[in-house]
Amino acid sequence: MSALWTAACQTPWAKAQPQVLNAALSFNIDPVAWKTLRNSAAGFGYQVVQRQSDLLVSAPLEQYSQNRKGRIYRCTISGENCLNIQFREPEFAINMSFGLTMKSDPGTQNAVACGPTIPKDCKSITMYSGVCFQINRSNRFERPIPPSVKECLLQADIAFLLDGSGSVYSEDFQTMKTFVKNLVRSFLSSDTKFSVSQFSTSSKVHYYFDNFFSSGSWESNIDRIKQLDQATYTAEAIEHVVQNVFTPQRGSRSNAKKVLIVITDGESHDSHRLPYVARLAESKKIVRFAIGVGNAFNKPAAEQELKTIASSPSDKHIFQVRDFNALEIIRQNLQDNIFSIEGSQTSGESLKMEMSQEGFSAVYVPEGIQMSIVGANQWKGGYMQYTTGGQKVTPWQLLNPGVAQ
Numbered sequence: 501m502s503a504l505w506t507a508a509c510q511t512p513w514a515k516a517q518p519q520v521l522n523a524a525l526s527f528n529i530d531p532v533a534w535k536t537l538r539n540s541a542a543g544f545g546y547q548v549v550q551r552q553s554d555l556l557v558s559a560p561l562e563q564y565s566q567n568r569k570g571r572i573y574r575c576t577i578s579g580e581n582c583l584n585i586q587f588r589e590p591e592f593a594i595n596m597s598f599g600l601t602m603k604s605d606p607g608t609q610n611a612v613a614c615g616p617t618i619p620k621d622c623k624s625i626t627m628y629s630g631v632c633f634q635i636n637r638s639n640r641f642e643r644p645i646p647p648s649v650k651e652c653l654l655q656a657d658i659a660f661l662l663d664g665s666g667s668v669y670s671e672d673f674q675t676m677k678t679f680v681k682n683l684v685r686s687f688l689s690s691d692t693k694f695s696v697s698q699f700s701t702s703s704k705v706h707y708y709f710d711n712f713f714s715s716g717s718w719e720s721n722i723d724r725i726k727q728l729d730q731a732t733y734t735a736e737a738i739e740h741v742v743q744n745v746f747t748p749q750r751g752s753r754s755n756a757k758k759v760l761i762v763i764t765d766g767e768s769h770d771s772h773r774l775p776y777v778a779r780l781a782e783s784k785k786i787v788r789f790a791i792g793v794g795n796a797f798n799k800p801a802a803e804q805e806l807k808t809i810a811s812s813p814s815d816k817h818i819f820q821v822r823d824f825n826a827l828e829i830i831r832q833n834l835q836d837n838i839f840s841i842e843g844s845q846t847s848g849e850s851l852k853m854e855m856s857q858e859g860f861s862a863v864y865v866p867e868g869i870q871m872s873i874v875g876a877n878q879w880k881g882g883y884m885q886y887t888t889g890g891q892k893v894t895p896w897q898l899l900n901p902g903v904a905q
Contacts, residue, residue, distance in 0.1 A: 537575050539582050544573070547602035549611045556611055556635065557582060558599025570598025570615050574639060587641040592649050593631055594618055601632070605864040610888075611635045612869055614859035618649055622839070630859025632871055634888060645869065645890045646858070655691040656757040656838065657709055659745050661737055663764040663793075664698040664728040672793075672824035673727045676763055679827040681722055683761075686835050693753070694718075695745050699737030700728035705744065710751030734768035738777040738788075738809070746784055757841050758786040761834070762809055763827075766796040774808040787811050787841055789834060792820045793827070858884060867893055 543561030560570040575582035596615025604611045616630030629649035634642040693709040746752045790810040796802050810817035819830045856876035868887040876882040885893040
């Protein structure tokens, strides 16, 4: 601390209007660092927590093995070295960028450190989760919060609606059934139900959600479907499936993604009703994919039918192929688009949390620890609250709209 003294200038103006400036006290600012801590670990110093006798310093970018990323170091004031705090990460904590978030509890001298970048390969997309650990005054790590990361979530009810009209050659109808079988196989490892219907002048449900797997070999059952071989009434068929297949009585689940895949080779005889049935399907939150096969859909009217049938945006829900043999080419893209549908059909907590990522920020509160959940509730964000022992106190809470902290 130093004293700063200032005197008035002795000018004619000052004599005419004499002024006295009192002494003022100020603090000197020393631009030289008092102490420098160095370490070669990638990202060293990204987060720092000061405790009574030492510092905790994170290096979240330190890749110290193929699937382990991020370390916490203890640095003493008296010494020059910073030592890595050893602990055994849970197996699921793959490349979590440990120490990207770190906060202290002044009352207990505990700290919480988080790694929010744990990847989970879920078929066509990669989900990310996070986990936090408390570090006590003895530098011991407590149990992970939360105790595990969420599993891949795909609970879907997928209904196929096949064009069995007379314009479809019998061999092409067989190709269409093979396409359905291959697509079903790609979803067998997930919690998915299936239904198969056919349309022509009238529509026929061959298998509902509640009996697709319970009526013998599902593959043989699809092979035994015989073509109706009449006219094309697409709107009537969509309405029939929406009203009679996507129902709890026939095995459709309220908390599952609802998907309708329509495969057709030409214009319908009841196209004027397509806008109505599309709205009907939308009201039940059924996501529609339209697959147009053949040259008929080069005509504007036929192309518009596909756009009316399909959900928006069109580029993700409409597929056009030159012939039925080309169906297999689009199967992977269709599968990826189905899997990436966000589960917003219900208000269930699991679906609101489906695309969330915990641990980008954390804070101590009187009740325990709050962790942000970026991406929750269709990207609005929120937080999860736990006790210091790791028990969930409240379900996720919504932040202000549009905020993901």
